[in-house]
Amino acid sequence: MAFTTSFHTKFPEYLWARLWIPEAWTYAALRRFHAAASGTMVATDSVHRELAEQGFTHLRRWTRGVDLDHFRPMPKGATDWPRPIFLSVGRVAVEKNLRAFLDLDLPGTKLVVGDGPALTELQTAYPQARFVGRQEGEALAAFYALADVFVFPSRTDTFGLVLLEALASGLPIAAYPVAGPLDVVGGSGVGCLSEDLREAAMNALAIDPARCRERAAEFTWAHSARQFLDHLHPVA
Numbered sequence: 001m002a003f004t005t006s007f008h009t010k011f012p013e014y015l016w017a018r019l020w021i022p023e024a025w026t027y028a029a030l031r032r033f034h035a036a037a038s039g040t041m042v043a044t045d046s047v048h049r050e051l052a053e054q055g056f057t058h059l060r061r062w063t064r065g066v067d068l069d070h071f072r073p074m075p076k077g078a079t080d081w082p083r084p085i086f087l088s089v090g091r092v093a094v095e096k097n098l099r100a101f102l103d104l105d106l107p108g109t110k111l112v113v114g115d116g117p118a119l120t121e122l123q124t125a126y127p128q129a130r131f132v133g134r135q136e137g138e139a140l141a142a143f144y145a146l147a148d149v150f151v152f153p154s155r156t157d158t159f160g161l162v163l164l165e166a167l168a169s170g171l172p173i174a175a176y177p178v179a180g181p182l183d184v185v186g187g188s189g190v191g192c193l194s195e196d197l198r199e200a201a202m203n204a205l206a207i208d209p210a211r212c213r214e215r216a217a218e219f220t221w222a223h224s225a226r227q228f229l230d231h232l233h234p235v236a
């Protein structure tokens with residue numbers, strides 16, 4: 001039976017971070033599974049390149065999109081939190097590398113939106129940071145709009161939808177130069193990518209929010225859906 005697959009998560013890196021299972025073992029298992037497919041969809045050129053180097057075949061690009069009506073620039077409003085506000089959104093877990101963000105010597109406020117197994121540990125270790133838990137709908141959109149810079153410390157995401165949500169909200173990106181940020185930000189001028197994450201975060205403050213919004217508009221769900229349908233294995 002013919003079928004199409006997609007690759008979303010770097011399980012080899014996650015299993016190494018959590019259980020110390022060698023990445024090569026997990027990549028070998030994933031390679032065998034995906035080898036049977038007529039095509040394996042990947043989110044970015046960077047992931048395509050990385051998987052090809054691991055011996056994966058029949059790789060096809062499938063981008064992502066963002067809801068520009070929901071995630072949008074809004075008035076910053078008043079807040080008791082000192083500015084600038086540096087925001088990180090996502091699962092609060094070891095593989096997201098949040099300590100790299102929370103350890104930074106930054107002015108203003110560090111804000112973390114999300115829930116996960118490392119939440120209690122990080123709240124205890126970083127009492128000066130603001131942890132607001134999981135947020136959805138308008139509450140989530142409002143936190144994006146409140147912030148000044150979006151900091152993305154992960155080194156293992158295959159894309160990072162939160163990057164698009166931040167850009168749609170007018171937030172510049174600060175991140176490491178790895179898969180995901182390289183593909184979303186690249187040389188577009190809507191973020192700063194550096195191995196010095198503090199430098200990236202500080203430099204991102206100077207980026208025009210309108211430019212970020214324009215970049216987000218290049219990622220539509222309609223284009224994503226067309227790519228997905230084009231890559232599906234034909235059904236007789």
